[in-house]
Amino acid sequence: MAFAGRWQLESHENYPEFARKIGISEELIEKSKDAKPINQIQQNGTTYTLTTQYPQRISTNTITLDKPCEIDLPTGKKGIVTVTKQGDQVVCKMDGVHMTLEIIGGKLHEVIQLDDMVYKRTCKRV
Template sequence: MAFVGRWETETQEGYDEFCKKIGIPDDIIEKGRDYKLITEVTQDGDDFSCTHIYPTDARVTNNFTLGKECDMQTIGGKKFKATVNMEGGKLIMCSPNYNQVSEISGGKLIEIITFGSVVLKRTSKRI
């Protein structure tokens, strides 16, 4: 239940390169660079819902059950299949080209998202 709540982005590393790699237009990248992304996480047993609220008020919600393959969507609208597992207190999502490791460290939500060879690291505070 450590992930449950609302989180607001504090820092991002690799944002521009990551967004370009997943096909986000330059004008949207510019708008989002300093935007405080809101992430809302709910949990019911092994079932999770994660909603990202973006600068254009766009929302992307991914629902998943630990250990089961599910349909996911990136900020750029690309759909893919992935499986999320909980390992050592970390949520680990694996798919062929898009992977994410999320953990709570020092009261912060740390997300490391990899698409091909590009990495985005996002740190968020609880709000």
Template sequence: MAFAGKWETESQEGYDEFCKLLGIPDDIIEKGRDYKLITEVTQNGNDFSWTQVYPTNAKVTNKFTIGKECDMETIGGKKFKATVSMEGGKLSVTFPNYHHTSEISGGKLIEISKAGSVVLKRTSKKL
């Protein structure tokens, strides 16, 4: 149940480069650069509800069960099927354009998204 709770972005590394690679418009990148993304996670065993609230007040919620294929959605509204796995306490899932991992380390939520050699690392504190 380590992921459960409400988290707020503390720092981001590689944000601009990652967003540009995904084709996000410059004005949206600008709005989001210093935005404190809120992530709300509920966890019941292997069942998760993972909600992120973005700068435009857009909200994306993905519900999934570890090891089972599910329907997911990107911030851009693209729907896809994915299976979230957990290894060593780290959640891992492949989105259409990148691979994403989440873990709790030192009481922080650490999210890493990789697209080729481009890496976005987001660190969030618990609220």
């Protein structure tokens, strides 16, 4: 999988609705809705480190495939996520959230589902 590298948000669908559903404040939603954060993904075997540069902060999470890992959530809280590889996809599951990451046409596609809400992000390599 060629996930390693720098990726910048190119487009997203349903961000404000999803952000509200997970408890992000209206003030932070307004500040970040047009932001184009950069994700730096590093891989060492089955361990991935994701550093995201948001306008208001930098977040770094390290996960190992097939092992529960503690991560920082967009709400500022911590959570436990289990990440697996299924074919060409990376699949993350946590407390009712299901997320897939896949490279399609050279772009990183993320689909995050929480209950009936689906949030989609597309990132380009930079």
